[in-house]
Amino acid sequence: MNKLTKLFMVGAFSSVLSVVPVRAGTLNFQTYFKVKTVKIQNNHDGYLNVFNGKDKKLFTAKRDVKTVYTTTTLNIRKAPSVDSKVIKTVQIGTKLKRIGDGSCGWDIVKLKDGAKGFVWDEYLSENNPFENLGRFRITYYCNCDECSEGYGRLTSTGHICYSDYTIAVDPDVIPYGTTVYINGNEYYADDCGGGINGNEIDIYVDHHELTTKNGVDYYDVFIKK
Numbered sequence: 414m415n416k417l418t419k420l421f422m423v424g425a426f427s428s429v430l431s432v433v434p435v436r437a438g439t440l441n442f443q444t445y446f447k448v449k450t451v452k453i454q455n456n457h458d459g460y461l462n463v464f465n466g467k468d469k470k471l472f473t474a475k476r477d478v479k480t481v482y483t484t485t486t487l488n489i490r491k492a493p494s495v496d497s498k499v500i501k502t503v504q505i506g507t508k509l510k511r512i513g514d515g516s517c518g519w520d521i522v523k524l525k526d527g528a529k530g531f532v533w534d535e536y537l538s539e540n541n542p543f544e545n546l547g548r549f550r551i552t553y554y555c556n557c558d559e560c561s562e563g564y565g566r567l568t569s570t571g572h573i574c575y576s577d578y579t580i581a582v583d584p585d586v587i588p589y590g591t592t593v594y595i596n597g598n599e600y601y602a603d604d605c606g607g608g609i610n611g612n613e614i615d616i617y618v619d620h621h622e623l624t625t626k627n628g629v630d631y632y633d634v635f636i637k638k
């Protein structure tokens with residue numbers, strides 16, 4: 414390979430970023446950037462430029478301040494890379510201020526303390542698809558006589574309990590058949606229990622040890638609108 418060809422190839426390779434289809438949306442693309450720190454520069458021409466630590470421009474983001482909502486439990490990262498440090502993890506349905514719509518899928522959000530972070534835009538929605546039912550007391554039960562009041566693995570609706578999926582609810586608060594989101598996980602309201610009233614949820618687990626080990630949690634609970 415002569416020097417000129419080599420130079421050309423290096424040039425071609427370094428410009429790969431700008432020719433990759435912008436909405437690839439694959440895991441490969443998410444991991445494309447291997448950056449730990451970035452610099453965000455507001456060009457005042459409607460765009461934010463994102464540079465890596467060596468001042469090489471990674472991509473531009475359209476400056477577009479908008480309220481968006483997370484459609485999953487989402488990590489806000491320090492840099493546009495899945496290897497990058499997580500600044501904050503937010504729950505499903507969290508309201509965020511998006512300041513930059515990234516050309517590559519990484520959007521820029523601004524947190525309340527002024528810090529800027531990166532999120533993958535497939536997990537953002539302009540309308541909130543979730544409703545926060547408020548804070549619930551979360552406990553755990555199993556199929557033992559003590560926990561299940563003699564029902565074993567059968568729910569009060571006549572179905573089978575599945576570990577980390579079936580939940581017992583107060584059906585006046587959450588109707589049977591509702592898919593419920595707690596701390597980023599999906600559950601199914603299919604059971605009730607004598608001790609479960611109001612803002613209380615019992616999560617079914619396979620082993621009694623887990624019911625004591627997991628103890629009591631308090632989480633915001635979400636349903637799809």
Ligand SMILES: [Zn+2]
Binds near residue numbers: 554555557559620624
């Ligand atoms: Zn038990």
